[in-house]
Amino acid sequence: MKRFYLILVALLLTLSTVYAEDEAMQTDITDRLVLIPAREDFAFARDLTNTAEGEESPITEDYYLSSTKVTNAEYKAFVDATGHKAPNYWTNGMYPEGKADHPVISVSYSDAVAYCEWLTTQHEGWIFRLPTEAEWENAARGTFYDDPSVKYPNGTTPAYDAETMTVTTDFNFNGVIASELMRTLGADHIVHYVKGDYKGESETLAECISISKSGGVTNWANHGGNATRGYFLQTDVYAGISAQGGNTTPVGSYPANTLGLYDMAGNCWDLTSSVILANNGLEQGVECYAVRGGSWYATSRSCTMTYRGEGRKDHPSATVGFRVAADKVETVNAGE
Numbered sequence: 001m002k003r004f005y006l007i008l009v010a011l012l013l014t015l016s017t018v019y020a021e022d023e024a025m026q027t028d029i030t031d032r033l034v035l036i037p038a039r040e041d042f043a044f045a046r047d048l049t050n051t052a053e054g055e056e057s058p059i060t061e062d063y064y065l066s067s068t069k070v071t072n073a074e075y076k077a078f079v080d081a082t083g084h085k086a087p088n089y090w091t092n093g094m095y096p097e098g099k100a101d102h103p104v105i106s107v108s109y110s111d112a113v114a115y116c117e118w119l120t121t122q123h124e125g126w127i128f129r130l131p132t133e134a135e136w137e138n139a140a141r142g143t144f145y146d147d148p149s150v151k152y153p154n155g156t157t158p159a160y161d162a163e164t165m166t167v168t169t170d171f172n173f174n175g176v177i178a179s180e181l182m183r184t185l186g187a188d189h190i191v192h193y194v195k196g197d198y199k200g201e202s203e204t205l206a207e208c209i210s211i212s213k214s215g216g217v218t219n220w221a222n223h224g225g226n227a228t229r230g231y232f233l234q235t236d237v238y239a240g241i242s243a244q245g246g247n248t249t250p251v252g253s254y255p256a257n258t259l260g261l262y263d264m265a266g267n268c269w270d271l272t273s274s275v276i277l278a279n280n281g282l283e284q285g286v287e288c289y290a291v292r293g294g295s296w297y298a299t300s301r302s303c304t305m306t307y308r309g310e311g312r313k314d315h316p317s318a319t320v321g322f323r324v325a326a327d328k329v330e331t332v333n334a335g336e
Helices: 002-017 072-082 109-122 133-144 174-184 236-243
Strands: 033-036 063-066 126-129 159-161 166-168 190-192 202-204 269-277 287-292 308-311 325-328
Touching (some): 033 133, 109 126, 269 308
Antiparallel strands (some): 033 063, 269 287
16 A cells, blocks of 8 residues: 555656746746736626526626636745635645645635735735636637637647547646556556445456546546446545645646636636526535636536536635736825
8 A cells, every 4th residue: 555655646746747847937926917808798608507508798897817827836925924724735834745836726715815815915006806707718718709619728629549548638637637547557456445335445447437538537426427336536546636635737737728828727627706506516506606617627528618617605625726817006106
């Protein structure tokens, strides 16, 4: 078992460092704000069920979005300055080793708002906030706004090669880590169920999950699959990944969308300020905040630029982070 965890840690470090660090991601936040023009005719491509045409939601003012999600290192500056509670996957106020430039996750809506309020105090002439859901989707669709045939922000669709066990993709979703586990641990690796109806039982990784040609992962979670025993999220392998803050990648690891925004698909969901009614689970009908973009844990369908997800109102999730929106304000020189 000890050897397995050493392999898992090595795998996570590999996944964290396979992309070269982009120096542009280390600049001041105001240098990474992208101006997004107003769109008074904006309408969501999908409704809240993700099955029908969406409603109109005019965007009347230009706005800015950060080109990247807020990172662990950026969030740590806020935690250190304010004494705000750190995310639950950090240890003694410090994020996991090697994840400084990964998106911060396991933050609630209130945490994200507090960060934006603090960031505003650090930059005169700017007001930082969470984007609305309409602002997020408008920016994600970018120059593909009028082309409904394009599903993903970068215009490409994932594909899986079973022979090489490699997913070709422009974003980080659950097919990426599933294929990496198959290559690194092997299809015959024994996974142990640590929760659920089959707690204490075992089977091979290939018996637990499979990957389709489009990178879809069967039996990742209890979504109507046909697992021989349990589901991947009930295994010791998933528990080890989750304890390290999930299978995130450094921000900017994949190509930007047509407006220069990174990770508008995958890596972690982006919180928005828009309140919706939950359509799923035990909280159906309860108000929650819309989240957009999918995550390392999500299916590729959830990572499409028009998919409308649900974040619980004030409960952190290992798949949810945020990027900031900003409005430029006029400042008055007190000496004038």
